[in-house]
Amino acid sequence: MRELYEKLKTRFPLGEFTDQRDNLGFITVDKDQLRPVLYHLRDHEGFSHLVLLTAVDWIEEDRFQLTYLLSNRTRSVDVGLRVMLDRGEPVMETIHDIWPTAATYQCELREMFGIDFPDSPGVMDDFILEGWDDLPPYRRDFDTKKYSDETYAHREGRVTHDPAEYMKKQLYPDEV
């Protein structure tokens, strides 16, 4: 994997490299370098299969990480491209013209993370959710338990006790 990284590095400015396994590595790529790198990987390195496109919310660092995972099916190696986006203004260029399936991924990311991909077909359509009016649910600051408690009613009448506290009360009933 490192060879590939070194080779790419001579052509493109690249960020951090993580050698995860013999056949899997992750490379951080600049937002505007992504497209040339993708073209290069697809056309010259045989990474013709877009395995997945997803995002990670690093809310502490105030950014989104987009992961484009590509696979070279002949050599059976994978490379993940990490693109860091500003969390305040998450907009990314669409790649549906390179891989048509990316449109679906982008649609999902728009809905679940609120990352916009202008010009991606159907990106504004409802994909999974319907009538959603809260924060995009996959964002870290969206608290699913809180939302669930507020929106849906749970069956009442459940009480639990802390074993330590309850036992203490039994053993030392005089203590305040």
Next chain:
Amino acid sequence: MKEELQKRTVKGPDGFEFEVDPLNDYYCSEAPKAHPPAYAKIVESFFNWARSESIWILGFGTGCGAIEMRPLMTPRFDAYRFGVQWRPTPRQANLFIISGYLSVKTLKRAIRSYEQMQNPKYVLGLGSCTINGGMYWDSYNTIKKLDDYMPVDLFVAGCMPRPEALLASFEELKKVIKAGKAEGANAYAENFDWYKANQKKVIKDWDMPDYNW
């Protein structure tokens, strides 16, 4: 609201223009009515017997429990022996098996399907997720208590319940029907406002009539 549900002017094939308000024109606005049982007790008992021995299930796999429906339709368990059949349309079905969790999106369809079924109709809540949210208790997209949204006759514990548990629930349902206690459809009509309020609380984009017959 979806575009196709908005009021609009339409030009027919014959060139005639007319106004369409889909929600009013295409749907019935009448609320459901409670239908009393037959006047004669013996007739009602006979009807209940017939109802209990001919249970037609709506073929709508709302959740994962639907996968255990197939073994029931096929040789191993062969539920047809017990008077149970699957129907592809809600009009002809009497029993709606909510096979597990209902996402909000499916809840909307489930309500429509339920309302299109004819009185008397029965609902079976399959698995823990219909009882109290199950393993999706903290999910933002699934309802927790099925009986808030439609009257439920029986719940079956399990995740997911085995086909045998389902068969046991059919047997139990037969008993309930024969005892004349499966009056979910009437309960729905009588507490219509309450159910509607609950439904509308979770379905944010309510773009259908209040009652689908």
Next chain:
Amino acid sequence: MTFEWIQIPYSLMTLLIVIIYAFFMTALIAKIGARAGRRYGIRIHQNFLDLFKNYSLRSSITHGYMFYLAPVFRLTGGIGLLLFVPTIYGSQMFSNLSFAGDLILALYFIFFGTLGMALGAAESGHPYAAIGISRGLSQVTMAELPFALSVFAIAVQYQTLSVTDIVAAQQGGFMNWTVFTNPLAVTAAMMSFLGTMMRSPFDLHLAPQEIPIGPPTEYHSSYLALMQTNRNLFPVAKVVIYMNLFFGGATNWPVFFLKVFLIYLFSAFVGVVFPRFRVEQSIRWFMVWAVPVGIAAILLV
């Protein structure tokens, strides 16, 4: 044959017997089909339970007058078909309202229910019902063609349009049955028979996986109960015609039951093991296989 009032209660009795028989027999066929799937299948009296259940539903919504009428039309088709052909040959009691030209009427009645259904299904407003009925009509039309040809062939063969006379001509040993005297016509007719029995590969108007379940999608409760009755009765009535025309009719009830059962079984026998055609494939099939046989039958007579 002249009309006598006593024929009315007699025919009603026939009707009753046939309906009850039809209900049991359909269940039996279903059980046999289930055996191919290595299971037991429905209970033998399940059809009655379903019928009572459907009558016992408390609410039933309607989509308009035609929606009401369609099941009635449909049932009329079934009953009419049965009533105008002789059930038991040689029996005054069970010859129904058979008359000289009844073969033509029977042909009409076979079509009648489908037409009624078309009106009702259209009224129900369900797109799948509309698709189903258009498929159904095209196929029935096509399937009727070989049957009509074959009927024409035997009408020519026996020189009569009366079912009773055709049956009479076949008496005296099974070698006299049309199936042996005019096998081509019978082949064409049996092909058409497959096409009208609502079973694979010709069940494309119901096709649950494509257009669940076509025309009757919206029907329920007592409407459905009526249609169910017809669903059981109509095929039997149709089988009665086939039996009379091609298999020597029946001179008593046991023979009747057996013949009807076997002819009916034929459709199930084929239906269970084939998937369904698409509508144009089905039509092409009739055109390519059934119609030429029918024409040949006429030519050879």
Next chain:
Amino acid sequence: MLYQPDRSQYPDMGPDGKLDIDLSSGKYLKLWQGPQHPGITGNMSLELTVCGDEVVEGKVHVGYLHRGFEKLMERRSFIQCFPIVCRICVPEPDFNEYCYAAAVEELAGIEISERAKWIRTLILEMGRINSYMMYLGGQAGALGMGVIGQWTTYVRDLMLDRFEELTGARIYHMFIIPGGVRDDLPAGFEDRMEETLKEIEATLKDVQEVMFQNAVFKKRTKGIGYIDPSLVDSYGITGPNARAAGIAKDVRADQPYLVYPHLDFEPVTGKDSDIFTRSDVRRRDVIMSVDLVRQILSRMPKKDGPLMAKLPNVLHWKIPRGETYIRGECSRGEYGFYVVTDGSGYPRRVNVRGPSYTHAMSLLQRMIVNVNIADVASLMVSLHTYPPEIER
């Protein structure tokens, strides 16, 4: 030919590249298939615009089964995620368990025991047989031949019995746990498995005779639903769908995981890339899986030592920051888990890559155009998609 939709007659293309479909013109009809529709696999729906019998535009709607697993996992500890991942795919849940466990093991640096690997492989192959059995029944059922589904569901049920005695559950096995597997094979398992395999083989023979040597079935499936091999890469097509197009890609052979390096097999491929070929590839794949199960049972090493690797206390298990992607070849194609950890006791992000994601969304939407309504269900089934893994 499917792939260059024939728009010559209808509908017109608007200047913005969108189709000009005027429903009120009476020429087009909008049809919804699903979510309550017997011809739909699982709970999803197709919004079809048809002209006559031909589909001119199709849109796939999913989300009816969305439970937000990826979110729920972010607030469950690593061991707590183990019971919920299998729910992502109902008919073949074990792949979730395997991919998740393998990802966690890789990130936490846990090496699992040899026998556990064999048992995992066994379970995955058993699950594959089950999934294909459901598929075969579904493919025949979509064309109205219910009898095949009766047989295959029956043998699937026998396999579920084997699952039950091995794992303790029928559908959601929850057996492949991070660190190994829960338990060893029960006594006499091999013999009962052999009986089940024999029954499966007999059924497959019947299926071959009744379903594949069937004039009507051939008529309905040959030449229909053609996928051009050139689309395989751009549409992310994997598994039998790709193999039926002649592209011999099988993760089991390409990136062997678990004990696949020790097993003998050859990826099954087909040529015609139509519905028939895809069904046939799957049928032959079951035969291969049956053989693999036999190989596994006969070559599995004896138990020496515990099946479970030494785990830290799972109640406060923390995994250092890292990310990885684990893939496996499930019955539908490439199944994968992308797991990101941040050093806490919870996964930072889990992304599930189900093969249906690309098959049922972009591919199906494209293939469905110009298809007869009658073939829609059959086409959809032939892609072998399971909605829950699309929306998770």
Next chain:
Amino acid sequence: MMLDVLSPFRAWKNLFRDPVTVIDPLNDRPGAARYRGFHQNDVDLCIGCGTCEAICQNAAIDMVPVKQLEAPGKDSGLRPKIDYGRCCWCALCVDVCMTGSLTMSNEYKWVESDPEKFRFIPGVDKKYWDDAELGYHRPEDYHLTPHTRAEMGEMEADERISNFDEIVYGYTREQAIIEADRCVSCGLCVATCPAHMSIPDYIAAIRDGDYEGGLKLLYETNPFSQVCGRVCTHRCETVCSAQHEGDPIAIRWLKRHITDNVPAEKYAEIIGGKEPDTGKKIAIIGAGPAGLTTAFDLAKMGHKVVVHEANSGPGGMARYGIPEYRMPYDVLDHEVSVIESLGVEIKYNTRIGKDIAMEELQKDYDAVLLSIGLHLGRSTRIIGTDNPAVAKAVDLLRDITNGKKVKVPETVVVIGGGNVAMDIARSVARLQKQTYGEVKLTVTALEDFDHFLADPEEVKESFEEGINILDARGPQEIVIDDKGKVTGLRTWKVKSIFDEDGRFNPSYDETDEIIHEGTLVIEAIGQMSDVSLLGEDLTEKLEWSRGRIVVDPDGRTNQEWLWAAGDCVHGPDIIHAVADGHRVAKSIDKHIGKAKAKSKK
């Protein structure tokens, strides 16, 4: 082509085969032997630790009190109640169950019309599957929590026997992490610990490597953490949920590990400062754990504390009752220096009643605390105990601590089976080894090994060190020769210790008699307080019970200015003394606060 038409008809061969349907699926198909069906719980085995609740990702389990369980102290008194509206039958609760009490049956049918009914307490609420034998039980070799204790390095017996160096080395970082990782944070230990130390929290601090945070937690509840980290009676470990299927967590050693890993000079800073001066003065009699804990607390509250100690060093029983190889004095000194750094004044060699009168204290201080420990040994009062060659363990231990040259003869007999007996025996053994090069020492204990009072590891180590321990021996007479010299101890075999009413009344098998050789007999059967300092008046005014001062739950005597705490009230136990100290400190603060309020009025 023709084949394609005919071949499908082969399906009909099934017509002549029997269907494969299960005739009565409801009864013919029990779940598999491993089936994960409905839960069962052996309530007697269950300890209510709540680990099942902690691991359940569905929040399906509540811990609820069960009335019929009446065994406070052994478990939490709670039992899991499972909500089948949540459960997913993953059996993680069964896997993690610390006692193995929670299992699953192979039953799986439960249909109910009332959704509220799907909650039950397995094993308590009767269910039809309670007696099912098949079902999921946790397989052998399969544990989600590690169950063997991390080994701690310690000196070998022959190395340690010749000196008084500390035996155990303490955990290394790696060992500590392994051990800390085993904790399931159930908190039964917190409830049991008299001082309610936040055990799971400081164990978590070890896992995170946050020793300073851990130390802060320790000193919130226990200013004698370093001491307790070595010699605590660790009642926490007796309820530890990990002990049921493995070893209990080495809570004591982990505590010590924290204290070892924070530099001595940082203690004061971490433990934190004190509140502003209140101008109140409190006298404490005895610089033992109880007294100094009170001093620590009160000093933090801003009161002025003066501790009067009769001995020359601090620590009380912790110093004078525990040998150095278990409790090194420099650790103790450091511990006290931490307390002193808060401004506590300790006056050594000040014996109340001799150097200062009790009345004086009453007059000069706002409150007085009596924490004088148990420095007098009890006697068996058998014949011959008045001989000078019969000694009491506490006295000897004190002498050893004070550095007095204690002469031990070549053969010694110790009477007693408690920890003090072990302490003195092992101390004497070391002296013997130093003097004679070999150990000749017999310990006779009343109890048999199954009911032994001393800690098992003490017994084990004693054996390793060459000490002969005989169980179930009742002392009858000190054997004295004509010259009046002790030559041994005569014992009988004990048949039972308690009579039918449960009173202490040993019965003996007189035929089984042994004379243990020894020219010194040491009695280590219990201690009592030296209450002579109180003076006759006060002694009379105070309420007594079995030789101990009666106090209210807050540790106050019936004299409103006088509190009592520690061993002299509750018997020997450091952690109890610490807990007492806290309680008394709170009570004193409350009292003098009130007094202040009163005086303001």
